[in-house]
Amino acid sequence: MIVSVFGCGYLGAVHAAAMADLGHTVIGVDIDESKIEALSAGAATFFEPGLPDLLKSGIERGRLVFTTDIREAADADVHFIAVGTPQTPGSYAADLSYVRAALTAIAGIAKPGSLIVGKSTVPVGTAAELVEMLEDRAPDVSLAWNPEFLREGFAVKDTLEPDRLVYGVVAGDRGVRDAAALDAVYADALAAGTPRIITDLATAELVKVSANAFLATKISFINAVSEIAEVAGADITALADAIGHDARIGRKFLNAGVGFGGGCLPKDIRAFTARAEELGRGSSLAFLHEVDVINQRQRQRVVEHAVRLLGGSVNDRRIAILGVSFKPNSDDVRDSPALDVAVQLKGLGAHVIATDPEGIENACRRHPQLTYEPSVNDALVDADLVVLVTEWDEYRNLDPVETLKITRMNNIIDARNVLDPANWREKGWTYVGIGRP
Ligand code: UGA
Numbered sequence: 001m002i003v004s005v006f007g008c009g010y011l012g013a014v015h016a017a018a019m020a021d022l023g024h025t026v027i028g029v030d031i032d033e034s035k036i037e038a039l040s041a042g043a044a045t046f047f048e049p050g051l052p053d054l055l056k057s058g059i060e061r062g063r064l065v066f067t068t069d070i071r072e073a074a075d076a077d078v079h080f081i082a083v084g085t086p087q088t089p090g091s092y093a094a095d096l097s098y099v100r101a102a103l104t105a106i107a108g109i110a111k112p113g114s115l116i117v118g119k120s121t122v123p124v125g126t127a128a129e130l131v132e133m134l135e136d137r138a139p140d141v142s143l144a145w146n147p148e149f150l151r152e153g154f155a156v157k158d159t160l161e162p163d164r165l166v167y168g169v170v171a172g173d174r175g176v177r178d179a180a181a182l183d184a185v186y187a188d189a190l191a192a193g194t195p196r197i198i199t200d201l202a203t204a205e206l207v208k209v210s211a212n213a214f215l216a217t218k219i220s221f222i223n224a225v226s227e228i229a230e231v232a233g234a235d236i237t238a239l240a241d242a243i244g245h246d247a248r249i250g251r252k253f254l255n256a257g258v259g260f261g262g263g264c265l266p267k268d269i270r271a272f273t274a275r276a277e278e279l280g281r282g283s284s285l286a287f288l289h290e291v292d293v294i295n296q297r298q299r300q301r302v303v304e305h306a307v308r309l310l311g312g313s314v315n316d317r318r319i320a321i322l323g324v325s326f327k328p329n330s331d332d333v334r335d336s337p338a339l340d341v342a343v344q345l346k347g348l349g350a351h352v353i354a355t356d357p358e359g360i361e362n363a364c365r366r367h368p369q370l371t372y373e374p375s376v377n378d379a380l381v382d383a384d385l386v387v388l389v390t391e392w393d394e395y396r397n398l399d400p401v402e403t404l405k406i407t408r409m410n411n412i413i414d415a416r417n418v419l420d421p422a423n424w425r426e427k428g429w430t431y432v433g434i435g436r437p
Contacts, residue, residue, distance in 0.1 A: 002077050003077065003078050004026070005019065005027070005029065006083060007083030008028045008035055011119060013045075016064060017055045018159040028065070075111065078117055078182075079115070080119050085099060093274040108137070119148045142177070144167055146204070153327065168200060169200070169201070212269065219253055219260050220292075224294050225239065235435070256435045257415050257434050266292070272285055309430065318350070318408065319386075323389045324354050325356055331356075338356075376395065380406040382406075388413070412424060421436060
């Protein structure tokens with residue numbers, strides 16, 4: 001098939017490369033010339049394992065091109081919308097201006113009988129509004145919603161081998177035809193047995209935000225219990241293991257720590273509450289506000305541990321911050337808990353030296369006031385306190401004996417609960433985890 005992908009950020013670049021890998025002819029479109037230039041050269045503008053190889057192979061096989069000229073996508077059978085829906089400044093609601101602009105642009109060039117497929121995360125009701133826009137502009141073109149569940153760091157695998165496919169389609173014959181077009185796009189995944197759920201547009205939109213809201217709630221649940229564990233002298237990690245064995249609960253996303261960040265979970269739960277308010281059902285999702293509050297409090301807890309460990313003040317103390325990206329295998333620092341902790345400690349007068357295998361460039365752009373060291377050993381030099389905030393493998397595998405030779409003092413906060421407390425204590429460290437005795 002001929003496929004276009006409008007918006008070549010995280011979601012769009014990965015989707016375009018993956019569609020080419022599946023054998024489709026793909027035109028990636030974006031208004032940002034520097035992005036298009038980089039992608040055309042086979043380089044991603046962000047760190048994602050496996051993506052550069054996928055881009056290069058698509059380009060070399062002649063199946064993948066990137067352009068700023070939407071007219072080059074006029075022959076596409078399916079047009080994906082993969083633009084961002086960031087939080088609106090000063091509000092919890094999602095900013096839909098990029099989605100509307102994408103629809104308008106595609107409607108201007110799409111051939112009759114083609115299909116526009118939304119992948120962006122949008123508030124429920126958005127697709128219905130877009131269908132109306134389309135009726136005015138291009139009545140022969142259809143709209144479907146096909147949410148994406150990829151995780152940063154695993155984006156290529158998640159796109160090529162999704163754990164489910166959800167198609168939101170319009171009613172009647174048109175919806176049946178649109179679902180068949182999506183079946184052709186995802187033929188390989190369907191042949192491999194990937195479950196496919198066909199719904200109406202509103203359900204598909206809600207599936208996506210509900211999934212992210214559930215994951216956020218799960219993390220804040222375990223973090224809230226970790227606060228109790230901390231004062232009661234219990235161990236949240238053992239507790240999570242124990243309740244996680246119950247298949248109804250499951251162990252995944254039950255890791256207590258500094259909490260969730262990134263470009264999705266935080267803004268999605270806020271946009272979900274904003275939409276619920278608009279629909280007159282704000283109280284139904286009021287608990288998501290508490291999920292957000294618990295999550296923000298985790299960052300504060302880490303800062304409080306730091307102050308306590310250093311005897312009541314971090315002023316003029318040297319603190320090594322291990323990790324600035326919002327999670328490992330990503331250079332994304334959007335709403336990063338790690339960076340937030342670093343900034344708060346700096347604000348309290350600490351000399352913060354932050355390190356990260358991939359995220360320093362992005363962090364530096366947002367917070368140039370912090371000191372960054374690319375090498376973990378350089379960051380550790382003479383530290384009064386080490387704070388492990390993003391669980392990259394190289395920090396998980398730090399050797400407590402060697403580390404102690406570099407730092408000035410023996411204080412460590414394991415804000416992701418990934419180190420072995422007994423081992424670190426045995427080697428002379430004052431170890432503090434989150435919700436661990
Ligand atoms: C999330 C969802 O997991 C994807 O399914 C979804 O497609 C994506 O958002 C999106 O909407 O685009 P992602 O933002 O890449 O993916 O990150 P996650 O792996 O979900 O992690 C989110 C945050 O939760 C990270 O900061 C991570 O450190 C934190 N986390 C995760 C915890 O604090 N504890 C856990 O047990 C798990």
